[in-house]
Amino acid sequence: MPNRAVAFDDLWKKWTYFALVPLEEGQFKVWTWGRFACLGDSVHKMTPNAGQGGNAAIESAAAPANQIYLLLEETKGAGPTYDQIKRSLSGFQARLDQRISAILKTSNDLTRAHALKSVAARIMVQYFVPQMGDYLVDLLSDMYIGAELLEFLPPPHRFLLATMPFNLTQGLGKHESRLRRALWALPLLAMSALTVRTMTMAGLMYPVFHGIFETSRFEWKGVF
Ligand SMILES: Cc1cc2nc3c(=O)[nH]c(=O)nc-3n(C[C@H](O)[C@H](O)[C@H](O)COP(=O)(O)OP(=O)(O)OC[C@H]3O[C@@H](n4cnc5c(N)ncnc54)[C@H](O)[C@@H]3O)c2cc1C
Structure with a gap:
């Protein structure tokens, strides 16, 4: 079939084997306990459609690294106590919870859109998405710009140059409340x-002002 675009349907007609793979999704309420901290998919598992699970796992490794760095700075010279370690690690979840929830929800929503799960998803995917152009890239970039940064290293220079530069206070999950x-x-x-x-x-009041300017005198004629 030269010069003809191959549609997914063409491939599907020729399948010899396929499998439906269950995709887990979920976010645990508790990520740390004492000196233990769970990272990545073990506490925030998202569907793969947005390609964010691995990124989120890397962020959830960077966040405790930042917390540990802060702890060592605070307790310079003396070793941190158990309570300090516990507080520091639980702080890692507090740093990331809101952002990860937003990414997880976006990934999971995207999966449902790709699967054309609802009428709204069908309309969105078939009619609106093809018209969205750069806005789709902006939406994706919105996920990246507020990512966890290793605070003890300088940020990569190129991250600060782009049209949507890296900014910890912005991005998905950090938007202002509309209310x-x-x-x-x-x-x-x-x-x-x-x-x-x-x-x-x-x-x-025009008639009153007009009279004043014309005659330099004020005469109340009653306007109302
Ligand atoms: C099809 C698909 C496509 C994806 N595409 C992308 C993408 O494009 N971009 C992206 O960012 N993410 C993507 N992801 C998500 C990404 O792969 C995961 O989010 C990421 O690998 C999670 O890393 P993790 O280290 O938390 O867990 P894992 O990678 O699952 O690592 C956990 C490890 O622990 C081991 N383990 C489990 N139990 C034990 C035990 N009891 N003792 C010792 N070891 C144990 C496991 O064998 C495994 O090696 C995709 C996922 C899927 C399924």
């Missing part, structure tokens, strides 16, 4: 409403 943002915007909305109202008032 909070709306609340902050309320005073601005109030000011806009006031401006519109004042401008309307200025229109109503």
Whole structure:
């Protein structure tokens, strides 16, 4: 079939063997206990569609490394106590919990979209995704930019140059709450409403101001 694109359907018609593989997904509530810390898939297992499981596992190795580094800095000279170690390790989960939850949910949602699980997924995949262009890349980049950084090493220079540079305070799972943002915007909305109202008032007051400018005298003729 020269010059003809090969569709998945063409391959599927010729299968000789296939298997359905169960994909686990889940995030444990407790990642550490005493001196023990569990990393990677053992505590946050996501489906592979977004290609993030391994990245998340690397991050969940970087986070305790940062915690241990901080602990050693704090306890310079004296060895850390059991309680300090315990606190330090549990801090690693606190650092990552929100971000990993967001990545895990995105990966798992993507799996359902790829599987065309719902009507919404079908519409999204067939009609919207082909039109999304660079936005898809932005969505993916949004997952990477807030990744855990080894704090005792300088960040790779190129990470800071891109159009969506590395930034620990941004990215998936770290977005501002929409409600909070709306609340902050309320005073601005109030000011806009006031401006519109004042401008309307200025229109109503025009005859009064006009008279003052023309005659340099103020005579109340009653506007309202
Ligand atoms: C099909 C597929 C595609 C993927 N594609 C990507 C991708 O593109 N990008 C990405 O980032 N991630 C991807 N992932 C996810 C990634 O492979 C995993 O998230 C990652 O390997 C998890 O690393 P881990 O070290 O936590 O666990 P694992 O890699 O599972 O390592 C755990 C190790 O512990 C060993 N072990 C288990 N029990 C014991 C025991 N009792 N004693 C001693 N050893 C034991 C196991 O044999 C294993 O070697 C994909 C996963 C799948 C299934």
